[in-house]
Amino acid sequence: MAHPVGEAGARGADVRSDCWVRLEIRDAGGVELSLRSKVMTMYGRAIREQAARGLAALGIAHAAVEMEDAGALPFVLDARLETAARRALGALAAEILPARRAAPTPSARDRFRRSRLYLPGNSPKLMLNAGLHRPDGVILDLEDAVAPAEKDAARCVVRNALRVVDFGGAELMVRINQGERGLADLDWIVPHGAQMVLIPKVEDPEAVRDVDARAAEIAAAAGRDEPVWLMPIIESSLGALRALAIATASPNVVALAIGLEDYTADLGVQRTAEGTESFWMRGQVINAARAAGIQPIDTVFSDVADQEGLRASVLEAKRLGFDGKGCIHPRQIAVVHEAFAPEAAEIEKARRIVLAFEEAASRGLGVVSLGSKMIDPPVVKRAQHTVQLALATGLLTENWREEATS
Amino acid sequence: MSELVKNAAGRMVPTEVNGVPQTPYQGVGRFQPAGRKASASIARCSDYPANGDKRVGSLREALEKCGLRSGMTISSHHHFRNGDLVMNQVFDACAVMGLQDLVWFPSASFPCHEPAIAHQEAGVIKRVEGSLNGPLGAYASHGHMRGEAVLRSHGGRWQAVQDGEVHIDVAVLAAPTADAFGNATGDRGPSACGSLNFGLVDSLHADKVIVVTDNLVPFPCVPWQIQGNNVDFVVELDKIGDPEKIISGTTVLTRSPDRLLIAELTAKFMRATRFYREGFSMQAGAGGTALAATIFLKDFMKADGVKSRFMRGGSTKYLVEILEEGLTDYILDGQTFDLDGVRSMRENPNHVATSPFTSYNWHGKGNFASLVDFVVLGATEVDVDFNANVVTHSDGLMLHGIGGWQNCLAANVTILPIPSFRDRIPVLVDAVTTLCGPGELIDVVVTERGIAINPRRQDLLDDVAGKGLPIRPLAEIKAEVEGIVGGKPDKPALGDEVVGVVKWVDGTVLDAIRRVPE
Numbered sequence A: 001m002a003h004p005v006g007e008a009g010a011r012g013a014d015v016r017s018d019c020w021v022r023l024e025i026r027d028a029g030g031v032e033l034s035l036r037s038k039v040m041t042m043y044g045r046a047i048r049e050q051a052a053r054g055l056a057a058l059g060i061a062h063a064a065v066e067m068e069d070a071g072a073l074p075f076v077l078d079a080r081l082e083t084a085a086r087r088a089l090g091a092l093a094a095e096i097l098p099a100r101r102a103a104p105t106p107s108a109r110d111r112f113r114r115s116r117l118y119l120p121g122n123s124p125k126l127m128l129n130a131g132l133h134r135p136d137g138v139i140l141d142l143e144d145a146v147a148p149a150e151k152d153a154a155r156c157v158v159r160n161a162l163r164v165v166d167f168g169g170a171e172l173m174v175r176i177n178q179g180e181r182g183l184a185d186l187d188w189i190v191p192h193g194a195q196m197v198l199i200p201k202v203e204d205p206e207a208v209r210d211v212d213a214r215a216a217e218i219a220a221a222a223g224r225d226e227p228v229w230l231m232p233i234i235e236s237s238l239g240a241l242r243a244l245a246i247a248t249a250s251p252n253v254v255a256l257a258i259g260l261e262d263y264t265a266d267l268g269v270q271r272t273a274e275g276t277e278s279f280w281m282r283g284q285v286i287n288a289a290r291a292a293g294i295q296p297i298d299t300v301f302s303d304v305a306d307q308e309g310l311r312a313s314v315l316e317a318k319r320l321g322f323d324g325k326g327c328i329h330p331r332q333i334a335v336v337h338e339a340f341a342p343e344a345a346e347i348e349k350a351r352r353i354v355l356a357f358e359e360a361a362s363r364g365l366g367v368v369s370l371g372s373k374m375i376d377p378p379v380v381k382r383a384q385h386t387v388q389l390a391l392a393t394g395l396l397t398e399n400w401r402e403e404a405t406s
Numbered sequence B: 001m002s003e004l005v006k007n008a009a010g011r012m013v014p015t016e017v018n019g020v021p022q023t024p025y026q027g028v029g030r031f032q033p034a035g036r037k038a039s040a041s042i043a044r045c046s047d048y049p050a051n052g053d054k055r056v057g058s059l060r061e062a063l064e065k066c067g068l069r070s071g072m073t074i075s076s077h078h079h080f081r082n083g084d085l086v087m088n089q090v091f092d093a094c095a096v097m098g099l100q101d102l103v104w105f106p107s108a109s110f111p112c113h114e115p116a117i118a119h120q121e122a123g124v125i126k127r128v129e130g131s132l133n134g135p136l137g138a139y140a141s142h143g144h145m146r147g148e149a150v151l152r153s154h155g156g157r158w159q160a161v162q163d164g165e166v167h168i169d170v171a172v173l174a175a176p177t178a179d180a181f182g183n184a185t186g187d188r189g190p191s192a193c194g195s196l197n198f199g200l201v202d203s204l205h206a207d208k209v210i211v212v213t214d215n216l217v218p219f220p221c222v223p224w225q226i227q228g229n230n231v232d233f234v235v236e237l238d239k240i241g242d243p244e245k246i247i248s249g250t251t252v253l254t255r256s257p258d259r260l261l262i263a264e265l266t267a268k269f270m271r272a273t274r275f276y277r278e279g280f281s282m283q284a285g286a287g288g289t290a291l292a293a294t295i296f297l298k299d300f301m302k303a304d305g306v307k308s309r310f311m312r313g314g315s316t317k318y319l320v321e322i323l324e325e326g327l328t329d330y331i332l333d334g335q336t337f338d339l340d341g342v343r344s345m346r347e348n349p350n351h352v353a354t355s356p357f358t359s360y361n362w363h364g365k366g367n368f369a370s371l372v373d374f375v376v377l378g379a380t381e382v383d384v385d386f387n388a389n390v391v392t393h394s395d396g397l398m399l400h401g402i403g404g405w406q407n408c409l410a411a412n413v414t415i416l417p418i419p420s421f422r423d424r425i426p427v428l429v430d431a432v433t434t435l436c437g438p439g440e441l442i443d444v445v446v447t448e449r450g451i452a453i454n455p456r457r458q459d460l461l462d463d464v465a466g467k468g469l470p471i472r473p474l475a476e477i478k479a480e481v482e483g484i485v486g487g488k489p490d491k492p493a494l495g496d497e498v499v500g501v502v503k504w505v506d507g508t509v510l511d512a513i514r515r516v517p518e
Helices: A040-057 A074-089 A148-164 A179-192 A205-222 A237-241 A243-247 A260-267 A276-292 A307-320 A331-340 A344-362 A377-392 B059-065 B087-096 B115-121 B135-141 B154-162 B197-205 B257-272 B288-304 B317-324 B339-347 B458-464 B474-485
Strands: A005-009 A019-025 A031-037 A063-069 A115-120 A137-141 A171-175 A196-199 A229-234 A255-258 A295-300 A324-327 A368-370 A373-375 B004-006 B012-014 B073-076 B102-106 B125-128 B149-151 B170-175 B208-213 B233-236 B280-284 B308-315 B328-336 B351-353 B374-376 B381-383 B413-417 B444-447 B450-453 B498-503 B509-514
Touching: A005 A074, A019 A074, A031 A040, A040 A063, A040 A074, A063 A074, A074 A148, A115 A171, A115 A331, A137 A148, A148 A171, A148 A179, A179 A196, A179 A205, A196 A205, A205 A229, A205 A243, A229 A237, A229 A243, A237 A243, A237 A260, A237 A276, A243 A255, A243 A276, A255 A276, A255 A324, A260 A276, A276 A295, A276 A307, A307 A324, A307 A331, A324 A331, A344 A368, A344 A373, A344 A377, B012 B498, B012 B509, B059 B087, B059 B208, B059 B233, B073 B087, B073 B197, B087 B102, B087 B115, B115 B125, B115 B135, B135 B498, B154 B197, B170 B197, B257 B288, B257 B413, B257 B444, B257 B458, B280 B288, B288 B317, B288 B374, B288 B413, B308 B317, B308 B339, B317 B328, B317 B339, B328 B339, B339 B351, B450 B458, B450 B474
Parallel strands: A031 A063, A115 A137, A115 A324, A137 A171, A171 A196, A196 A229, A229 A255, A255 A295, A295 A324, B073 B102, B073 B170, B102 B125, B149 B498, B170 B208, B208 B233, B280 B308, B280 B374, B308 B328, B328 B351, B374 B413, B413 B444
Antiparallel strands: A005 A019, A019 A063, A368 A373, B004 B012, B444 B450, B498 B509
């Protein structure tokens, strides 16, 4: 009878920070490992030891393993070995779980979500330094950025990345697949630190509630206390028409995003730079989100070479009422943050309102006034947000209460 | 094998290299040689054609007329980089002439010179004395070369020739344009490469000088970067270089987000120091990150209304733009990397070709490198004491030349923008595999994970404090990286045999390179 064989990962001259594994399960003879590595001198010994530990964790005692390594980090080696084993054996009860390096920065319902950087779930190389570019969130993408045949491999890489990679304070987001596959994705991410789940192509609030319920179940089983935030993505006419119901489907929905490629296809129109064709939909989603008290989030800007076009696009999104923009390249992040930053006059006004509010609060007054004008609570809230944004963008220092802005 | 002694940097180095006694490194500025420089022999005009026509029919004829014999030293410049078509032909001719045991003394070798390995195997070339890039480096690292590799900086090569440490019997200088008298320039012609000045010391000191060109012009060839008065023979060939490999049509900027981040941090760092001011100067390589740092700095200069007095190249289109937009008064150019650089040098009197003598020679009456405010360089490894390596990788293989790197350390602020790890291999290490630059001369290491400032530079620490830059101790960044890559790398198991040495800019021996088992 033929021995079960599984292959996973990538090899070839252009591959970096990844590896390729071929695993043949045998009946006897122990483990035979043949290794080629770009970093053989420095890490050949460590790779062999790690592979032996991984096979032991999977309960595989007899196998021929072939590895071709292009400088993969340990969490990637683990993921590739586990995926090869799963492909050889089908279902596997055991897993190779890398030790968690550090707990991620806690997330909050209303934290900034100005920028979120998309990272293809099966491309570990792009994940390693993503946090250094300081996005508000990173999205490990299991959906459109992963080829159908690699969905299983991506789950493993994403799980390990969530546990191991330091994303520098970014909110850890995962875009899951649609439907049943998406629900199954949750097993791979909820116990491992994913803070926000992006649900693609939502047309029905039930789809949100399904994800919410399944995430809650997995979290409870894993002993996880912190909530799993949800960001449904509206990408169709039907979804747009049901935006408010989707936005209010669960208290864990904290943001509502749009996807325009599918939406314009659904409408049967061309997507243009001006975006006239999606104007109603964007307004609809923004209003639904605001009505639900959550953040409206814009789609990505896909020309990575056009920084000026990106800036203009973010300024337009900001004028319309969006709180965030998707990024497909790290160099877009700073531009997005700058464009979402409040202007000097806006900051100064917000500063005065917040100071007036704090003073009123300290004197036990129920009413906030600035000069002769009464300030309503929503205005105070908006001003507080503006001050936080200014702090985040470095336009105010921690001593902003004492210093006048110029 | 010669005896090993511990030098002032604590490295064990041989006291004799290729049969020549050596002085171990004594510390920066400590070695004080005296005596007179070497000089060329007296030539007589009566030995040369009165009509100035020094042409001969072939390379072989020129080599024969030079009196080339087995065991002699042939030199060449590397302005054609990986597009050189001359030196392989020279050694092919030597093989046909039945010569053996030649020493090749290039200012650098490139992967295109891989045939020099076959010539070593056949005994035509005994050894290569000069930077060893790629295959020649691997060949020497594995102990196949007869004799030790001697790695010098550009300035160190000049110093070695002028001080008489290396005697050149025959210099073969490829020249994109020349006249029959031997005047030659690199700034025009089908194989244009910009400057020819890496070959200048060869033309001044070699016993015999051959100029090889594929673009002969009537006398006078102006400008004359190489003076015909130093030239013995002129050889005309159909093609001396592959233009696409000599220079790139356009220099491509890096798109790597991590490299751009490092470059941006580098520019922000420079801007935050006191040395960024009207009339400052800088030198940056044409490598992706250094070039990007220059471009970020250019944006700051425009925004701040700050102009530089001179920028040193490696020139590229981007440096030329800085000159043409009036953001610097001069480009002082050591080598030219793209078509815009060549054009600018040819047409703009403020784009000046410099030589290793003006720029780098440590045994001169000063050099330009020490006048530069900021220099931006690369490295393969940096250790916790800021010592750096540029010639070997962490596996011990010699893969790069020193270039002007050591000479540039004389600048006021030396900055190494480097990734903290490459393909899992940490760049920040406990001890460098090979010491090329003493830590006391290396001021700043900029990585994607933060900027480490040498504690010796309190002025820089003061300047950038409180300016929002991610300043971190080098050891802290190193520890973070070791956490990411799964621990410290194993050291290569190197043999005892010394296969090469790294010279310091004063000709003393800074480190030894050991054989790497295959």
